[in-house]
Amino acid sequence: EPEVTQTPSHQVTQMGQEVILRCVPISNHLYFYWYRQILGQKVEFLVSFYNNEISEKSEIFDDQFSVERPDGSNFTLKIRSTKLEDSAMYFCASSETRDRKYFGPGTRLTVL
Amino acid sequence: GIQVEQSPPDLILQEGANSTLRCNFSDSVNNLQWFHQNPWGQLINLFYIPSGTKQNGRLSATTVATERYSLLYISSSQTTDSGVYFCAVGGKGGSEKLVFGKGMKLTVNP
Numbered sequence: 231e232p233e234v235t236q237t238p239s240h241q242v243t244q245m246g247q248e249v250i251l252r253c254v255p256i257s258n259h260l261y262f263y264w265y266r267q268i269l270g271q272k273v274e275f276l277v278s279f280y281n282n283e284i285s286e287k288s289e290i291f292d293d294q295f296s297v298e299r300p301d302g303s304n305f306t307l308k309i310r311s312t313k314l315e316d317s318a319m320y321f322c323a324s325s326e327t328r329d330r331k332y333f334g335p336g337t338r339l340t341v342l
Numbered sequence: 343g344i345q346v347e348q349s350p351p352d353l354i355l356q357e358g359a360n361s362t363l364r365c366n367f368s369d370s371v372n373n374l375q376w377f378h379q380n381p382w383g384q385l386i387n388l389f390y391i392p393s394g395t396k397q398n399g400r401l402s403a404t405t406v407a408t409e410r411y412s413l414l415y416i417s418s419s420q421t422t423d424s425g426v427y428f429c430a431v432g433g434k435g436g437s438e439k440l441v442f443g444k445g446m447k448l449t450v451n452p
Contacts (some may be wrong), residue, residue: 231387233434261438273385273428275439297350319383328438330390336383 232256234334236322237301237337242340243312251307251337254323262305263323264297264329279305312341344369344433348443351368355450362444363414365429373432373440376414380425388414390425391399419450 235254243249255262255297264276279297289326305324309316318342323331346370348424355361367373376388389396389403391412398402400419405412426447430440 265436265440267383270426273440273442274429275441278438288439303397321385325438329392329432331373331375331440333377333385333387338384 232332233300234322234324234332234335236320236337237335239335240338240340242342245314245341247258248313249309249312249339251309251320251322251339252333253305253324254303255305255322255324256326256332257303257334259326261285261323261325261328263325264300264307264334265321265323267319267321267336268315269318276307308341312339314341317341344431344441346429346431346441346443348427348446349428350366350446351444352433352447353449357419357421357450357452359419359450360388360417361419361448363416363427363448365412365431365443367412367429367431368412369409369410370434371410371431372434373430374407374412375430375440376403376412378423379428379445380451384434385428386422388398389398412424416448418447421450421452424448 262279267273271279319336321336322334347366380388391405403417417422420436426445428445
């Protein structure tokens with residue numbers, strides 16, 4: 231089965247630094263998503279992206295966050311100035327038809 | 343928004359036992375997925391099952407959309423089945439997002 235990949239698997243950063251989390255969605259998929267899971271909590275939706283635009287975002291996705299599809303294969307999530315509470319697992323997902331979402335293995339972000 | 347309830351919240355089994363995990367949701371859905379989160383935090387896609395029944399090895403799932411619930415069956419459990427199981431649903435209101443339940447922690451002892 232095709233897979234979504236994410237890099238790095240674990241990122242450690244200092245508070246206030248910018249981080250970019252990278253994802254390679256499944257090649258023929260058109261819809262892309264980021265989700266977040268704070269340790270011990272449930273997985274929460276952040277943003278959906280289609281046709282080079284944000285199609286939906288949650289209240290969590292404030293001005294500190296941005297997404298981009300810089301080329302034909304990557305999909306990135308940028309956090310401009312990280313806070314301690316940004317520490318979480320970040321999951322990328324992609325979908326061909328907006329129905330079934332294929333999730334990547336996640337990037338663990340630790341903000342010190 | 344749509345609500346997702348999973349039960350039981352925790353389950354401890356001996357290897358070889360069977361288990362049933364339940365997911366109730368509060369509204370009509372066009373998407374329902376089951377995931378297994380392993381001890382390293384990775385989300386493993388198990389089933390895409392907005393309705394009907396599917397089987398994959400020792401795992402099977404059934405969704406009764408009209409009654410707003412889904413069941414995940416694990417037969418002959420193994421220690422590698424341990425982890426957290428999440429149900430996630432997508433509503434019919436035009437939003438694409440999946441709403442996750444709180445998860446069910448399964449521990450399978452040898």
